Amino acid sequence: MNDMLQVHTPASIAPLELDGLGFTHRGQPLLSDLSLRLDGCRRTLVLGPNGAGKSLLMRLAHGLLPPTHGRVRWQGEVPRQAMVFQRPVLLKRSALANLTYALAVHGTPRLRRRTLARQALERFGLGALAHRPARVLSGGEQQRLALARAWLLEPRMLFLDEPTSALDPAAIKAVEDAVTDFHWRGTRILMSTHDLHQARRLADEVIFLCGGRLLEHSPAERFFTAPATPQAAAFLRGELVW
Template sequence: MNDMLRPATTAGITPQAFEGVSVSHRGQSLLQPLDLRLSGCRRTLVMGPNGAGKSLLLRLAHGLLAPSAGRVRWEGITPRQAMVFQRPVLLRRSALENLTYALAVTGTPRGERRERAREALTRFGLAALEKRPARVLSGGEQQRLALARAWLTRPEVLFLDEPTSALDPAAIRAVEEAVRDFHARGTRIVMTTHDLNQAKRLADEVVLLYGGRLIEHTPAERFFAAPRTPEGQAFLRGELVW
């Protein structure tokens, strides 16, 4: 099996714990103290209205932001991680060079980089665009390129911050299929979304935030059938707003 396609190890994905974690800025509480544990090879969909703290939670989890209080820790060896943002961060290079650069950074031998990068472009339906500047690609193409770059690093944990926001239905389907493929090969998914239907399609468990508070952390089937909190019930009715 090609090394790029070899499944990640699922049994040893390290749990991640949030312990009394909060975030404040200029005296304003953006995320109130919360305790949360993410474990196993699950697809965790983080939901809530705008301003609930979804993106903050992902940045804390990936280590891009330090909490104002409490701590975020891995309960063992820190796993390989990748993050894909709502607006992908891409280099001013071709699609192919964005991938070969990522491989260079991770120590892949020079002689293997182009072949592996081209395999990833093919996997994500971008082979015909390898010479195109990454920043002139469409929104959906850029998002698939960011996912292809993450795929090459074989992450054990993949953080996705509203990766289908403002994409057309075909691009949304492509991104969701990529998420399923990552998960199938043993990657834990932690993803924010405001789309209830998308969460129903993808989630193993739901984390619901509201006003910077953790409201629910519940198996997806249970959450969508019968949320245990008034806020969860209101969210499913479309009544929970900032």
């Protein structure tokens, strides 16, 4: 895998600026006036109660949805990105074919695809399942396959939308380890979760959303020890916030 680590590691990733970002659906503002800047290759965890706009923020930042207000702006060359969803979307093919497909889309020469896909499967502990149909794998295996697919795309910025919300502890551990691996490879990470413990384990910094608004964007340590807003404090105490 080391050879893959070396392939694409330009010094820095262009900062991502969200500028007055808003999204209104049928007259209902779901996200409003959100401005923030992500730089370096930190792990940023997006926290907040259900319906706070976490998934929406991910989709807007990744470019899956056009914002109705404001802009998503990369300060420089738009980096390669990938996204891992809450429910992995896998094609109706074998695990291996799912990976070679992503490589084909990515423009990898045909001859190298199988080798790279094999390596990624091994790396994510799926080597024995290469020829199984992806859709019959367990939830944890499917998510690992989705991570392996993202790994092969060599993203500089990785979005993860509650990737562990439907998984058992062992599978959660595998996902968190993968996030750490991505981080070591120099990938900037934006990940949403509603699991505070997970956020404590992974976060370098935290974005706290509530009711479609950005309430805090601060280093993890400060957020967890001294939240600036009463909503965040209540959220951290485990109270119901909305």
